[in-house]
Amino acid sequence: MDAAFKALADPTRRLLLDRLREQSGQTLRELCERLAMTRQSATQHLDLLVRANLVTVVRRGRERLHYLNPAPIHEIEQRWISEFDRPRLQVISAVKHLAEERAMSVPSVPTYVYVTYVRASAAQVWEALTSADLTARFWGHANVSDWRQGSRWEHVRTDGSGVADVVGRVLAAEPPTRLVITFDDGDDPSVVTFLVEPHQDIVRLTVTHENLADAEALGAVSHGWPAVLANLKSLLETGEVLPQQPWEMAPAKA
CATH class of the missing domain: 3.30.530.20 (START domain)
Structure with a gap:
């Protein structure tokens, strides 16, 4: 959880997660184009998100596709929220469900x-x-x-x-x-x-x-x-x- 909190503390990394929420399964090139960010900078931020388990990389041929992974936020919710019988935070639900809907629209990549x-x-x-x-x-x-x-x-x-x-x-x-x-x-x-x-x-x-x-x-x-x-x-x-x-x-x- 320490790694997840550290990763989420940076606004650039949160922006990357927002872009993957809008369209999961993006390549590094696609993310750089949408954020006007250099490949080196995007790679550094993505590596930290991957180490925090907030982003999962799936290889398809020569491409590396980046997906949101809801597991760490789910663990946070289980530890501090579900105990009190409260619903998930709306932002968590949005990241998870929108990412899955976007992934489902692309038949050549995993849908979940x-x-x-x-x-x-x-x-x-x-x-x-x-x-x-x-x-x-x-x-x-x-x-x-x-x-x-x-x-x-x-x-x-x-x-x-x-x-x-x-x-x-x-x-x-x-x-x-x-x-x-x-x-x-x-x-x-x-x-x-x-x-x-x-x-x-x-x-x-x-x-x-x-x-x-x-x-x-x-x-x-x-x-x-x-x-x-x-x-x-x-x-x-x-x-x-x-x-x-x-x-x-x-x-x-x-």
């Missing part, structure tokens, strides 16, 4: 990006994502597959019914660092990529969810992924999931 840090090894995170027993604990469904490229995977209810609420295909599996799956097995499914990047005793877990059908689907994953990943983080760091299922909380309204 979320980053979190977990005190665990890459192997532990990979097991959590692919183990039927562990996913049943933190996700409320068991993810069942052999996790080989081309294989089917199922998101199976834990009530013993055997019903799979979501099915898809494994597009890529590179344990323990990268897993790409489709959500749904139809003609035009959405695609989820889990990127696991270890650094000493922690892991940076980036989830991108692209090719979403519409704004309603975007809203659903924007509410769902932070909740699921918070439960995963709690399980790996404490051995226990959160005391209540976080996705059952109604989304905060501005």
